[in-house]
């Protein structure tokens with residue numbers, strides 16, 4: 001199983017890249033986190049946010065491995081504790097399908113795409129900048145994995 005993070009947004013500041021890499025590199029080979037950055041669609045006065053999100057959706061879908069489970073990151077999504085996330089991670093490892101976490105761009109994710117996702121996941125009730133979401137998600141995936149291994153990174 002591979003964990004993919006498909007994130008709208010590229011050319012992130014160094015502190016975002018360093019933060020993401022810090023956690024991604026800690027993941028073991030059997031549970032790698034692969035980042036796929038998606039170039040945002042250019043915003044212009046004549047394009048509505050819905051049009052932009054629909055165009056970004058096409059790019060997002062092209063980046064998702066075939067057969068992958070899709071988890072859309074959204075502030076209106078489901079709250080999971082880290083222990084619950086670790087239980088999901090264990091189930092995902094058992095069923096072997098890839099899991100793709102999708103982070104939207106400045107306008108968010110296309111509504112139809114969110115309906116089609118296997119889960120909408122909230123990291124916080126606050127609206128977070130998309131770059132920060134990938135760092136927090138990578139840390140939480142590492143923490144969830146460390147729980148499955150009884151690794152001392154996570155203290156209860």
Ligand SMILES: C[S@@+](CC[C@H](N)C(=O)[O-])C[C@H]1O[C@@H](n2cnc3c(N)ncnc32)[C@H](O)[C@@H]1O
Pocket residue numbers: 072073074075076102103104105106107108109121122123124125126127128129130133
């Ligand atoms: C700047 S936010 C977009 C905000 C947009 N107004 C919306 O309603 O989704 C960019 C992306 O970051 C992710 N995101 C932001 N805050 C989040 C949160 N609290 N939980 C989960 N994902 C979040 C989502 O994937 C979102 O599409």
